[in-house]
Amino acid sequence: xxxxxxxxxxxxxxxxxxxxxxxxxxxxxxxxxxxxxxxxxxxxxxxxxxxxxxxxxxxxxxxxxxxxxxxxxxxxxxxxxxxxxxxxxxxxxxxxxxxxxxxxxxxxxxxxxxxxxxxxxxxxxxxxxxxxxxxxxxxxxxxxxxxxxxxxxxxxxxxxxxxxxxxxxxxxxxxxxxxxxxxxxxxxxxxxxxxxxxxxxxxxxxxxxxxxxxxxxxxxxxxxxxxxxxxxxxxxxxxxxxxxxxxxxxxxxxxxxxxxxxxxxxxxxxxxxxxxxxxxxxxxxxxxxxxxxxxxxxxxxxxxxxxxxxxxxxxxxxxxxxxxxxxxxxxxxxxxxxxxxxxxxxxxxxxxxxxxxxxxxxxxxxxxxxxxxxxxxxxxxxxxxxxxxxxxxxxxxxxxxxxxxxxxxxxxxxxxxxxx
Ligand code: HAM
Numbered sequence: 001x002x003x004x005x006x007x008x009x010x011x012x013x014x015x016x017x018x019x020x021x022x023x024x025x026x027x028x029x030x031x032x033x034x035x036x037x038x039x040x041x042x043x044x045x046x047x048x049x050x051x052x053x054x055x056x057x058x059x060x061x062x063x064x065x066x067x068x069x070x071x072x073x074x075x076x077x078x079x080x081x082x083x084x085x086x087x088x089x090x091x092x093x094x095x096x097x098x099x100x101x102x103x104x105x106x107x108x109x110x111x112x113x114x115x116x117x118x119x120x121x122x123x124x125x126x127x128x129x130x131x132x133x134x135x136x137x138x139x140x141x142x143x144x145x146x147x148x149x150x151x152x153x154x155x156x157x158x159x160x161x162x163x164x165x166x167x168x169x170x171x172x173x174x175x176x177x178x179x180x181x182x183x184x185x186x187x188x189x190x191x192x193x194x195x196x197x198x199x200x201x202x203x204x205x206x207x208x209x210x211x212x213x214x215x216x217x218x219x220x221x222x223x224x225x226x227x228x229x230x231x232x233x234x235x236x237x238x239x240x241x242x243x244x245x246x247x248x249x250x251x252x253x254x255x256x257x258x259x260x261x262x263x264x265x266x267x268x269x270x271x272x273x274x275x276x277x278x279x280x281x282x283x284x285x286x287x288x289x290x291x292x293x294x295x296x297x298x299x300x301x302x303x304x305x306x307x308x309x310x311x312x313x314x315x316x317x318x319x320x321x322x323x324x325x326x327x328x329x330x331x332x333x334x335x336x337x338x339x340x341x342x343x344x345x346x347x348x349x350x351x352x353x354x355x356x357x358x359x360x361x362x363x364x365x366x367x368x369x370x371x372x373x374x375x376x377x378x379x380x381x382x383x384x385x386x387x388x389x390x391x392x393x394x395x396x397x398x399x400x401x402x403x404x405x406x407x408x409x410x411x412x413x414x415x416x417x418x419x420x
Contacts, residue, residue, distance in 0.1 A: 017122070017130025027329065028320035029133070033115055035161040036135045040113040043154050045137055048112035050094040056084040062093045062298055064269025065209050073120040087119035091136035091313060092270070092295065093302075099140050100304035108141025108307065115316065127286030127318050135319075137292075138311030140299070145243055148274040148294055149250030151310045155290050156256045158314070159278060164322055168289055170257065172276040173264035174244035175212070176236045178297070181272065184235040185211055195225045216265050231262055240273065247274050270295040274310065283318060290314035332359040333418060334375030334401075338368055338387030345391060349384070356415050376401060382418060 014020060021029060037047070056076050063070050075087040088094050091114050104110045115135045122128055137154060139147045152172070159168055175181060188211040196204060200219040207214065215226055236244070251258055258276075266275045275293035283289075292312025299307040333353060337346040350360045361378045363371040368385070375383045385397040385406075396414055399406040409417045 015130070017124040019129065019131075024326075025320055027326050028323045029316055031323060031326060032135065032162065032316050032319045035158060036113060036115060039154065039158045039161050040137060042157070043111065043150065045111040045113045045154075048095065048098065048114050049116070050088075050091070050098045050114065052088055052117065053085050054088055054094050054097060056086045058093050058097045058302070059086055059089060062096070062270055062302060063090070067210075067213075067268055069120060069268065073122055075119045075121060089118055089120045090268070091116075091118070091134060092138065092268075092298070092311060095136070095138050095311075096140070096299045096302055096304070096309070099299060099307070100302060105141065105305045105307060109147070110140045111138070112140070113137040125285065127283045127315070127321060129317060133316035134313040135316060136311065136313040138309060140309040141307050142310070143296070143308040145246035145250055145274075148247045148310050149254055151292060151312055152247075152251060152258075152274075152276055153254045153256055155276075155278060155292070155312050155314070159290065162319060162322075163324060164280075164289075164319070167282055167322055168278045168280050169259070170276060170278050171261035171264050172247070172251070172258050172274060173260060173262055174232075174236070174240060174247070174273055175265065175271050175275050175293070176232060176240040177243070177272055180232070180236045180240040181212070183237075184230070184232050187230040187235060188212065188214070191229050192225070198225060210269060212265055213267070215263060216267065233262060243273050266291065266293055270298045270301075272296050276312070278314075280318075280322060283321060286318065288315075289318050289322070328379075330359055331379050331381040332361040334361045334363065334371070334378065334380035334383040336363065336368060336371045336375065336383050336385040338385070341388055341391055342386050345386070353415070353418075358415075358418060384414065 059074060060070055069089045074089055076084060079085050095112060095114065099105070099110060113136065115133065117131055117133050119131055121130055124130060137151065139151055152170070156170065159165055176184065189207065192199060192207050192211055192214055196207065198221060199207065199214070200217065200222050203214045203217050203219065203222050214222065215229065217223065217226065264275050264277050271293040273294040276291065277288050278290040279287040280289050281287065290312055292310070294308070294310040296308040299305065299309065335346045335350055337343045346362060350362045353360050361375065361380055363374045372383060380401055382401060383399045385399060390396055394411045395408045396411060397406055398409045398417060
């Protein structure tokens with residue numbers, strides 16, 4: 001059936017990469033968010049909601065000149081006052097901004113979680129959208145490897161609460177501290193510099209801006225060159241190596257299964273030390289479900305006090321795609337009044353039943369046949385049918401929709417009868 005006229009169709013389409021979230025999907029979203037609330041409370045994380053819109057600098061100055069997000073993916077525009085603003089492409093920079101502007105440094109360590117929509121101008125495909133949603137958790141003001149262990153353990157616990165442990169695997173890496181990264185950067189520039197003309201165009205730019213990101217390249221030609229690249233591990237300072245060992249040891253102690261993968265470099269510039277990702281084989285190319293790491297320099301770089309921090313985010317759409325079907329929502333009771341007096345009675349009866357905790361579907365009009373069809377369509381388990389005769393005798397006719405059995409019930413016994 002055509003619901004909309006041809007010429008209106010384009011204007012009425014959702015913007016590419018965005019979609020309406022209905023029925024089943026929204027229930028899956030709710031399960032993810034409920035589990036997040038529950039599990040985050042167990043770890044002492046407080047909820048935090050930051051604005052969807054931030055000044056562009058919040059992201060531009062922090063996520064990295066060479067990052068895809070800043071270069072190609074931000075929804076940035078000038079507002080009516082002439083300020084450059086951006087729809088947040090991630091939570092971390094906004095949380096760091098909120099940490100500074102609200103003076104939360106007095107209360108460290110601050111542990112917060114958030115959820116909500118984000119925007120990245122990416123090429124849409126299964127599991128990748130331009131408007132998507134994340135749950136995000138951050139520990140701000142903790143320099144110890146124990147905080148990394150807690151962040152990763154929280155992520156693992158969350159996936160477990162959603163029944164996804166068997167569908168995901170955890171890989172971790174260390175990007176080292178600033179000094180290790182500087183040493184490694186020099187080694188990479190020397191190595192990739194030799195192959196400059198063979199690298200992809202993107203990687204040639206990365207060679208100038210952030211050579212570490214070349215390791216992330218999916219280009220076939222680049223991959224051949226990457227095989228022989230020096231490894232970061234050989235460039236760790238003693239401190240960086242000790243920090244990574246402590247994180248691995250802590251994870252072993254906490255019983256979270258993981259593998260070390262030197263290729264986990266993450267797509268944002270602010271990371272140091274721990275980087276981690278939970279991936280799945282079930283979503284095709286978009287295999288990253290939950291990812292994060294340590295970002296000790298970010299808050300200071302934004303003009304705040306020196307505040308080491310670690311955290312992660314997970315895509316709610318991707319989690320929702322992996323969830324098993326939820327238990328069906330509670331089935332309603334349908335009211336089927338016949339005649340004006342019963343219509344009037346239906347209003348107060350619906351209210352009384354709802355106060356007793358029963359979802360009620362009140363068909364808004366039509367004859368008995370139409371209302372019974374509607375009752376079946378909305379999945380009602382029972383229909384309460386009543387007209388003048390029932391009202392006079394103080395009873396209802398109760399029809400069980402699964403069996404078709406119909407019997408009279410005294411008005412004051414209805415709630416009890418519906419509970420059986
Ligand atoms: P990220 O790796 O960019 O990290 O995103 C985290 C997760 O968000 C991904 O693993 C994926 O599940 C989901 N995601 C990302 N882009 C899309 C998209 N276009 N469509 C659907 N899902 C997507 C961050 O955002 C960091 N801020 C995480 C973090 C927090 N690091 C420290 N604290």
